[in-house]
Amino acid sequence: MSQPDAPQLYAKREPVFPRKVKGFFRNMKWVIMAITLGIYYLTPMIRWDRGPSLPDQAVLIDLANRRFYFFWIEIWPHEFYFIAGLLIMAGLGLFLFTSALGRVWCGYACPQTVWTDLFILTERWIEGDRNARVRLWNAKWDAKKIRLRITKYVIWVLIGLATGGAWVFYFADAPTLAMALVTGTANPIAYTTMAILAVSTVFFGGIAREQVCIYACPWPRIQAAMIDEDTIVIGYREWRGEPRGKGKKRDDMGDCIDCMACVNVCPVGIDIRDGQQMACITCGLCIDACDDMMDKVGKPRGLVDYFALKDEAKERAGEPPINVWKHILRPRTILYTSLWSLVGFALVFALFIRPDIDMTVAPVRNPTFVMQSDGTIQNTYEVRLRNKHGDDREFHMSLSSDEILRIDLEGTHERVTTVPADSTKLVRVFVSARTQDPASSAERTDFRLWVEDLNGNERSYVDTHFIGKGN
16 A cells, blocks of 8 residues: 655745736835945945044944943943844834834835845846846756855845945944955955855855745744734735636726736745745735836726735725724734833933943942951942043052041052043042041941043942941
């Protein structure tokens, strides 16, 4: 008895060759692609004068000195909450746009979409439009096919290297690193990073393409929780298009002529007429293709369009659709907008109230205290002073307490130390209480440690405590 064939768990990939299309949404994607790629590639080259002792690159992630520079903003390691806040805002923004307009991020601004568009554009320039690329894919290997493939992959690798090069420019002075890369004197880590990013860029944008969106990206699975019947998504007006068909006698047929234009331009290779699908990235190219065909056959546009699923039922019944702003402005989107604005306001407020001088205090508790020859009890503290100014500053240290305590700095008889520009300085501070002072015999005495910028009269403090010998 023959055994039935085992079911296939994975479908063989069918290569997707999107056809060139013109229209409003295609033009909008071109503009967004140009802007986003321009920002990515050119931003490291922008200069920003911060003074003689600071880097003049507008956007720089300085890992060596643990700084993040963004134009006039400088983020220190202890201020990572700004980065966390930006990530929260990005997440809330993604929730907001998905709830209101579906996967518009995926269709227009996602890096995977932008670079895939760029790779498809270069492929079309070299190999031709959809039909030519399909013929080339099915053709046997000959001199022409080898030449076109080598040309395409060489350009793709150059795009990948440019992408990796732009990335490493964010972590060092871009002009200096660019010269070092060309002359072969750059750090091996820079070359390794460029190579890894070049390979991954070519793979994700040129080879995997829509497979990343369908199988690797988690967002298509998450978006179901963000979308409801009021979300503006791309859909097919089945009530108007069916029954579809070709031919001159179309008295009993719908507007859809089954030309497959919407399928042929889709970058993920789906048929929007099959209804809402996880693979759809809401790019709008099927709308441009369908509108162009409707113009040619003398039918009204909008057979494939952006609309809310709630409106589809109304249109089918002959009722007018709901105003688009009523779909967008609903409790869910208002909540996301409010949370996004609240986080943004908190970050801006925190940015403007943060001090230019700061310190952290770490008591040295091994030993807890030291008793000197005259009976004085001494505690030791490691104080890290931060000078966020662009020039050297003199910091004066003092303390305030309800009890009598004395403060001294290691290595100097003064209570003043100089902190270099835009840096930190670790200072060892001694706080002591004489035998006759109550703090020496108390188990714990609270006090406030102050630091004052003598150049700018700014002050900062940290509350800590003094440990005595106890009773």
